[in-house]
Amino acid sequence: MNNRTTFFPNRLFATRRDFLRCGLLALPSLALPAAFPRIAWGAGSAVINVRDKGAKGDGNHDDTDAIQDAINALPGGGTVIVPPGNYIIDAMRAVQLRSNMLLQLDPNATLTAIPNNSPRSHVIKVWSANNVRITGGRIVGERNNHSGVGGEWGYGLNIQASNHVHVSNMHISECWGDGIWIGAIGPNGNPVVSKDVTIDNVISTNNRRQGLSIGPVDGVVIMNSTFSNSNGTKPESGIDIEPQAQGLARNITIDHCIISGNHGTGMEIHYNVSNVTVKNCTFRDNVGYGLLTVDAPSQITIIDNVMTGNGLVGLVIAGQSSHIKAIDNTLQGNSSRYARRIAAAIASPNAAAQKRELRVDPGTSDVTVSGTKF
Numbered sequence: 213m214n215n216r217t218t219f220f221p222n223r224l225f226a227t228r229r230d231f232l233r234c235g236l237l238a239l240p241s242l243a244l245p246a247a248f249p250r251i252a253w254g255a256g257s258a259v260i261n262v263r264d265k266g267a268k269g270d271g272n273h274d275d276t277d278a279i280q281d282a283i284n285a286l287p288g289g290g291t292v293i294v295p296p297g298n299y300i301i302d303a304m305r306a307v308q309l310r311s312n313m314l315l316q317l318d319p320n321a322t323l324t325a326i327p328n329n330s331p332r333s334h335v336i337k338v339w340s341a342n343n344v345r346i347t348g349g350r351i352v353g354e355r356n357n358h359s360g361v362g363g364e365w366g367y368g369l370n371i372q373a374s375n376h377v378h379v380s381n382m383h384i385s386e387c388w389g390d391g392i393w394i395g396a397i398g399p400n401g402n403p404v405v406s407k408d409v410t411i412d413n414v415i416s417t418n419n420r421r422q423g424l425s426i427g428p429v430d431g432v433v434i435m436n437s438t439f440s441n442s443n444g445t446k447p448e449s450g451i452d453i454e455p456q457a458q459g460l461a462r463n464i465t466i467d468h469c470i471i472s473g474n475h476g477t478g479m480e481i482h483y484n485v486s487n488v489t490v491k492n493c494t495f496r497d498n499v500g501y502g503l504l505t506v507d508a509p510s511q512i513t514i515i516d517n518v519m520t521g522n523g524l525v526g527l528v529i530a531g532q533s534s535h536i537k538a539i540d541n542t543l544q545g546n547s548s549r550y551a552r553r554i555a556a557a558i559a560s561p562n563a564a565a566q567k568r569e570l571r572v573d574p575g576t577s578d579v580t581v582s583g584t585k586f
Contacts, residue, residue: 258290269297274326276302286313294349296320303333303354311342317349325354331363338371340397346379353387355420355444364421364445365389373397373404380412391416395427396459403459407431420444424451428459435467441474448476450498455484466490474498478522483507495519501528502546508532515539523549530573540583543569
C-alpha cells in the first residue's frame with residue numbers, strides 16, 4: 213500500500229477508521245465583476261425585451277415561446293431583457309441560450325417551471341454555446357408539483373459543452389434534480405467538455421438531488437455562492453464533482469462559498485477529478501460529511517475552510533485519493549449524529565477530536581495535513 217502521510221509537530225491528525233461511506237450522505241447589484249472579460253458581441257449588440265415578443269410574466273401564461281423568440285431574434289450577439297414578473301416555462305422544451313448573448317433578468321423576474329411527469333427537464337439550457345452571460349432573477353423548479361415518481365434530472369440551469377459562461381446574482385430552487393449542472397456532451401472517454409465557466413453570487417437551495425453537480429469540465433470557478441438544503445433523492449449533496457467514466461473534470465476552484473443544511477454530504481469529490489482547490493468555504497450542519505474525497509481524485513487542495521456541526525466526520529480523505537493537501541482548516545463540532553463520539557470528546561477532547569473531525573483512510577497516498585484547528 214503506497215500511503216505516505218506527512219505529520220507536523222504539535223498537530224492533531226486522524227487515526228485509521230473503517231471507511232463507512234454515508235448513504236445519505238436581497239441579491240446584490242447586477243454589475244459584472246471586473247475579472248470577467250467583456251464578451252465580444254459578434255456582428256451586433258441588439259437589445260430585445262421579452263415583453264416585445266409577447267411574454268406576459270403574469271404567472272399564468274406559458275412564456276417559453278416568447279422568451280425563445282427573443283433569444284432567436286438576436287442577429288449575432290446581444291442582450292435579452294427579462295423585466296419583473298413571473299414567467300412560466302415549459303421545462304420539457306426549456307429556454308435555450310445561444311452564443312454571444314447576455315440573458316439579463318431583473319432581480320424581481322422569476323422563471324417558474326410548469327409541472328411535468330418526466331425524469332428529465334430543464335428550465336435554462338446552455339448547450340454547445342460560447343460567450344454566454346446570465347445575470348439576475350430566479351429559477352423555480354417544479355419539484356413540489358411534479359406528477360412523476362422516477363428520475364432525478366430536472367435541472368434549473370444546465371450547462372454542457374459550452375465555453376466562457378458566466379452566471380451571477382441568481383437564485384435557483386425547488387428543482388426535481390440539480391439546481392445547476394455543468395458538464396459535457398459526448399461519449400465516455402471523449403466528450404466535449406465545458407470550459408471557463410464561472411458561477412458567482414448564486415444561491416441554489418432546496419433542490420431534490422444536489423445544489424450543484426460538475427461533470428467533465430476544464431476550468432470552473434464557483435465563488436461567493438451558497439448551496440443548501442438539498443433533499444429528496446441521493447446523494448443530496450451541496451456540491452458533487454462527479455464526472456465518473458464520461459471524462460475528466462479538472463482545474464476547478466470553489467472559493468468563499470457556504471455549503472449548509474444538505475441532507476447528504478456537504479461536498480463530494482469523486483474519481484476522474486484533478487486539480488481542485490477548495491478555499492475559504494464554510495461547511496456546516498450537513499447531515500453527512502462536511503467534505504469527502506473518495507474513489508481516486510488527485511491534486512486536491514483544501515485550505516482555510518471551516519467545517520462545523522456536520523452529522524458525520526468533518527473532513528474525510530478516502531478511497532485512493534492522492535496528492536491531497538489540507539492546510540489551515542478549522543474542524544469543530546462534527547460527528548454530531550453520534551452521541552457516543554460527543555461524550556468521548558468531552559471526556560478526552562484531544563484524542564476524540566481526531567476521530568470525529570478528520571479522517572484519512574489507508575488507501576490514500578501523498579496526503580499532507582497541517583495547521584488544523586480543532
